Amino acid sequence: MPDRLPQGFTAAGVYTGVKRNPNKKDLSLLVSDRPAVGVGVYTKNVVFGAPVQLNRERTPSESIRAVVVNSGVANACTGEQGYQDALMMAEKTAAACVAVGQDFAGPDVLVMSTGIIGEMLPMEKIAKGIDEASKILASDEQSLIDAARGMMTTDTTHKIRSRSFEIDGTTIQVTGMAKGAAMIGPNMATMLGVIMTDAAIRVEDANAGLKDAVNESFNCISVEGHMSTSDTVLLLANGAAGGPVLEGKALAMFQATLVEVCEDLAQSIPADGEGASHLITVEVHGAATREDAVKIARTIADSPLVKTAVAGADPNWGRIVSAAGYAGVEFDPSKVCLHVNSSLLYERGVPVEFNAEEISAAIRENRDTHLVLLLDEGHASARFWTSDLTAEYVRLNADYHT
DSSP states (O other): HHHHHHOOOOOOEESSSSSTTSOOOOOOEEEEEEEEEEEEOOOSSSSSOOOHHHHHHHOOOOEEEEEEEEEEEEEOOOHHHHHHHHHHHHHHHHHHHHHHTTTOOGGEEEEEEETTTTOOOOHHHHHHHHHHHSSSSSSSSHHHHHHHTTTOSSSSSOOEEEEEEEEEEEEEEEEEEEEOSBBBBBBBBBBEEEEEOOOOOOOOHHHHHHHHHHHTTTEEEESSOOOOSEEEEEEEEEEETTTOOOHHHHHHHHHHHHHHHHHHHHHHHHHHHTTOSSSEEEEEEEEEEEEEEEEEHHHHOOOOOHHHHHTTTOOOOHHHHHHTTTOOOOOOOOOOOOEETTTTEETTTEEEOHHHHHHHHHHHHEEEEEEEOOOSSEEEEEEEEEEEHHHHHHHHHOOOOO
């Protein structure tokens, strides 16, 4: 089933000239044909971009009509002029959409920017791009793909995920798009995400639901643990599917679908990690609390030695177990077990005999690597996604212009 926009949404992606490569789109526009509930989760970095400041001021809201995104320049560390430029992007978007028949104002527009920090936005190029995008807004699959591509920086592919469910004869669509490939984790990282739905949701339910979904997904990914200045995940719900405001069982079904879409998008980010050759899934089971499980999983995922071992297809159980040991969580090491790609390497505190060549081949020949750590402290679990660390990652980031 092709990815599609929820009812009432249109999208466009264009090239404005902000990026050097004319084959790479660098501006995206998403528009709802009616006021939408809009909520957001943002970077926890005390150094944050002007769009983050603007969106924090405008969300939660019950009247969002559009999101405009530029890539190539992050509009971060740009002072008061950067904030004025973000405001101008919102106002220009409103004016351009009014000119093509929409009816809303600047405060109804959210803004996202990603790319190089410390540079001013080329506003003339961006303004022309907004005009162009507003004239080609459409609801077809290609327009959604173009918008997803307009968000990309070092991503190698666009990232879109869609799911739907039915409640009392009404089909609800949830579609998300995201960008991200490096500076990932903790607390999201250099990533942007927009989740759209045609469900009718109260603003307080949308706000709480997005925070929970982000904690289960985008806050459980890492590439190298560098927190960004621009992280933003937005949820827009416009109610265009019809039916009553979701509550009870219907709201629970929506929340489960929202988490699934966010998890799908979250996994796609480290899978596309700069220079990555493996997506690593770290699972921790049997922890005393979920907080403990998350802390151990994150520590393993962030370990450069674990990441390089996977890059080299080395079933190095010692690096994984020792990373768990310095996570700052108390547990009985004599009860720990470890599986790598379903093979037992370590049981109740000691290594077991295993065929190192076979397990190494299983790592080398598959892009997905699963590390499962079993404790015996309780019933809490956590799952974390990361990428391996390769020489290509070092090359890409050594060459990246700041």
